[in-house]
Amino acid sequence: MQNLQWYPGHMAKTRRLIEANLKLIDVVVEILDARIPFSGRNPHFDDIIKNKPRLLVLNKADLADKNRTKLWIDWYAEQGLKVIPISCTTGMGINTVIAEARALIQDKIDRERERGRNRTLKIMMVGIPNVGKSSLINRLIGKASTKTGDKPGVTRGKQWLRIKGDAELLDTPGILPPKFEDQTVAVKLAYTGAIKDEIMNTELLAYSLCDYLRDNYPNELCTRYKLDTVEGLKGYEVLEKIGKKRGFVISGGEIDMERAANMVLDELRGAKIGHITLETPSQLNEQE
Template identity: 50%
Template sequence: MDKETRNDLPGIQWFPGHMKKAQRLIEENLKLVDVVIELLDARIPASSANPMLAEIIKGKPRLIALNKSDLADAASTKRWLAYFRAQGIPAVAIDSVKGRGMKQLVAKAEELARPKTDRFVKAGGRPRAARCMILGIPNVGKSSLINRLAGAVKAKAADKPGVTRAKQWIKIGAALDLLDTPGILWPKFEDQTVGLKLAFTGAINDEIYDREQVTALLLSVMRRDYPERLQERFKFKGEMPEDGLALLEAIGRKRGCLVKGGVVDLEKAQNIVLTEFRSGKLGLVTLDEVPQAPATEPAGEERGDEA
């Protein structure tokens, strides 16, 4: 994001009381699990990673799952997988809605948990399923993932943050038990671009920030990085407005978001842009760049597309 855009970022902070409770819940129950599955949004792998979690789960085997990979740029997702693996963190790309990568995810979780489950049996205990905790920020797709793995609606899913509020154990066949937990955000975004990307993707409740400003900034980013997507989706002929707010107004006119006097209904236009971006109708987009040159992709570690 360029300096001109960065200087105009809205202040976005969100850490309601139930998230503090969620943090305590995670800390209290961490001893019950063998491995932690951290669910990230493949469109923003860095921005959707809660830095508090790394400290909280320190010492536990950790598996990263890049969810919503169907909405992210495939080449970028491959680079992110290579990056995490180069850090010694197993990672898989998944689509919890369509079920892609599920077998790969379960197999890797079982593999990471095996040292502990084997020790348990050697110490005289009865063989048991691997126990996993699924962690992630709100609206990253935890409930959809659990529902897909369980094959039934076990966790309430909704396309908005803050749905899961209490822990629940969910059995996945005979080999895996999942402990679901509420999503948590961190108390302060040190980099306001992080808060902005979370707002773009819907991880933050739309009611707590200036939606007009955020939508205008999203359009500025899209115009800079993916101009052809905007031209194709909104049928622009020739040059598009450079200013994000002017671009929002132009889109509103093209979509007929007009009120009395021919004035554009900006709220309706905002809804169109945010909804279409979040659903992938503006194309496959990755907003976070890999922070360093990716390592060579190990053989056999391609994205799993099995159901």
């Protein structure tokens, strides 16, 4: 697998924007992709945000493995972090986001109310690219006022937005770490589309994805692509069988592996293979 790095100039600018505005903020809402609840976090956020109250939101929970989502909610609770699963597609959990964020500073709100002041809750929204921040904001404010897209790097600049229920939201563009210390993290980000496909070898990416699915979701893989078994096969052999089943045959009887790779990645991202989560807390411990 190639060494993946992707850090456009606007991401460095975003870090400075977050640091400059943090003093104005009550609560940071960090959006994660529920399919990569650990790899989908920018580890630099801990240094930037420090002790500011933080709510973790697992978006795309409708695409993820529910049993694994529960494991991650419990794991983060042990780290002292509140996590809620949501789906911007179905609307699941959206109405709880502001209430849970407010609950993190309820004591402060109550103290100010006793002094006769009504506090406007100020939230900063952060996350890596392509986790659905703009979609969540549009849900929260009830209209499409921010650009959304299924490719990383759509949101740019600083936007303050008014939310129903006496709250204001500062949106920030998605930001990845400037360097991936662990390439397995980078690969998982690439699986879900947080890193642009254009900068990577999608065939190699699909090979490693097929390896993971073979070991963790063999039934879903076989059912989706009508395979008898994937046991004992290497990732590229699994992809080759998939390409053959789908009729991706080119001249000389060879399989169009690039086409098969792009299809498998697209179908993972669209949950057509099944409800897939690409890591568990126990697998994280094994890696360490």
